[in-house]
Amino acid sequence: MSSIDESQQRIGAVLALAPVVPVLVIDELALAVPLARALVAGGLPAIEVTLRTPVALEAVRAIAAEVEGAAVGVGSVRRPQDFDAARAAGATFAVSPGASPALIAAAPDSGLAWLPGAATASEAMALAEHGYRYLKFFPAESIGGAGALRSIGGPLPELRFCATGGIGLGNARDYLALANVPCVGGSWVAPSAAARAGDWAQIETLAREAAALRG
Template sequence: MAKLTVAGIPVADIVRLGPVIPVLAFDSAEQGENVSRALHAGGVKVLEITLRTEAGLEAIERAAQIAPDIVVGVGTITRPEQCALAKKAGAQFGVSPGLTKEMHAAAVEAGLPLLPGVMTPTDIITALELGYEIVKFFPAQPAGGVPMLQAFHGPFPALKFCPTGGITPESASTFLALPNVVCVGGSWLTPKAAVASQNWAEITRLARAASELSRPVR
């Protein structure tokens, strides 16, 4: 299988910077900057800031300037043209809930390393044909969770996953223990109540706990 190469930090390196990639959606760019700073203070080096709100692109731009060791990705890419917009805003990688050939081509053209979403064996085969070695399993828990990833390991032994969707602090370690999981995505690091009350210390505490989750060396 050919290794997919685009400009920037390879996805294979990004997913190994920490066991948990927080999945984030912000009401404002200012809120995004504050949350991103709190997460970074807790040891989280990789962020996925989604385009689920209008503040997404500006939040990415601000977060990318917080520290030299922070890696900011754009999440919920659903249209090819979003790849170039996110790259211009400062995103260093992209995450999508699914994958099309058009989206793949747009990511390559924009120089945006992509972590594409898969849910079925057909999705996986498409991703493999396009050269991907690491994919997002989404929505992880509703789509079968740990048993499904265990089942995928047989026919796709070389493929690595970042499961996202429905993962909790209690279940994260179970996912991380699987031989084909390199990290997990989760939203539990930023509880709505903590964000609303601007309790940045609580977010830093949760980030520190997530950063200390163990995973086998692979």
């Protein structure tokens, strides 16, 4: 089995854990562990921490070490060195908004399960030629939404997409009803105001609602 095949098996397993992958922007390191615990308690164990803040990697490290049952990965991966930093912090998967030649070259040796982004059929086809069958569809709502994914599924039935971007409780089911969408990504399950207030009960409730979207 090639490293890409193994990576794709692993990312497929992550995407099968729950219908929603929380996409987190963590500004305060102290919030990382209780936030992740609330999400896992609500039934959302796969957690994507975006590399958009100075504490993102330390947040990944803390979640990986302290939150039982969490499958923590990094998002907003743009450079090959992001793979190295994420793996060193304890991440098990990585998500990118797109797929550059440098990332495609580095991913097989990264040790991480990689979910590359694709916004068009051409991008999806190019990644499929490299062996990737699990892709991130981003930014979903801005590029045609569930209708676009339904159309892509016709000529590319072997590909599966985690749709992210503009998705919330009100439209998540539109995506999850599609055969080529195992899950969606979204930030609505972890409102920043609730996290700053330490309202973990609210976040756990939102996670439970999201976990029940496909049941």
